[in-house]
Amino acid sequence: MKLVLFDVDGTLIDSQNIIVAAQHAAFAAFGLEPPSREASLSIVGLSLAEAFTVLVGPKAPIDGLVQAYKDAFGTLRQDPAHAEPLFPGAEDCLGWLSRREDALLGIATGKSRRGVAHLLDRHGWHAVFTTIQTADDAPSKPHPAMILQAMEEVGAAPHETVMIGDSSYDMEMARAAGVLPIGVSWGFQPVAALNEAGASRIVNSYDELDQVLRNFLDHPSQPAA
Structure with a gap:
């Protein structure tokens, strides 16, 4: 069995508008100047506390900003x-992958368990993903813990695992865990950032990703030397 891990925001779902709006609401609640849209999206993938620390520094009211963001997100x-x-193409990709007998699907995301549960309910994904790793379960990306925990949970080895994401944090996390990092070009970070972070391949559509994953699943993987 091979393990196919997906990031969520910027990879499976286009959540950029709500993320930026919730960030702006959180900053406004504390009378702070909101970041640019580019800066707002550059930290997607990190846990909320880490993301706000990057945006405003450790001396800012991080816990308050996190709670204000959560409140605003729930309202929005x-x-x-x-x-x-x-x-x-995301739904079709998950569909054919979930029907394969030689593949297990997982999530590795900076979202909370509560946020992922909402998506599972909304899209009917409860039977799709065998392992779900969130910001509540592990250190923030790019720490490899999410991937290491996912592999341990399903019994997959690094050479049998692929991580698909749209951020440099996903690529760095995959590299640190020793798994294959595949970047997607339609997400929230520029392709150059994914390449610099060590992406093995960048795909430009779910059709292209489907072909890459079929090749990954249909051919024996060799452990790294």
């Missing part, structure tokens, strides 16, 4: 204007 989620659509 009720507004159709802040929907979090799946990227084109």
Whole structure:
């Protein structure tokens, strides 16, 4: 069995608008100047505390900003204007992968367990993912703990595992865990950042990712020397 791990924000779902809006609301709650959209999206993938520390520094009211972000996110989620659509092709990709008898699917995300549970309910994904690793379960990316825990949970070796994500944190995490890092170009960070972080391959669509994953699953993987 091979393990295919997915990041969520920027990889499976297009959540950029709600993330930026929730960040702005959190900054406004403390009278702080909000970051640029580019800066807001550059930290997606980190745990919330780590993300706000990067944006404003450790002396800022990090715990307060995190709670204000969570409160704003929960409110904005009720507004159709802040929907979090799946990227084109994501649902079909998860569909055929979940029907393979030689593949297990997992999530490795900076979201909380509560945030992931909402997505599982919304998209009917409860039977799709065998392992789910969140910001509540491990240190923030790019620490490799999420991937290491996922592999241990399902019994997969590093050479049998692939990590798919849109951020440098995903690529660095994959490299640190010794698994294959695949970057997607449609996410929240520039392709150059993924390459610099060690992506083995960058795909430009889910059709292209499907082909890469079929090749990964259909051919024997060799342990690293």
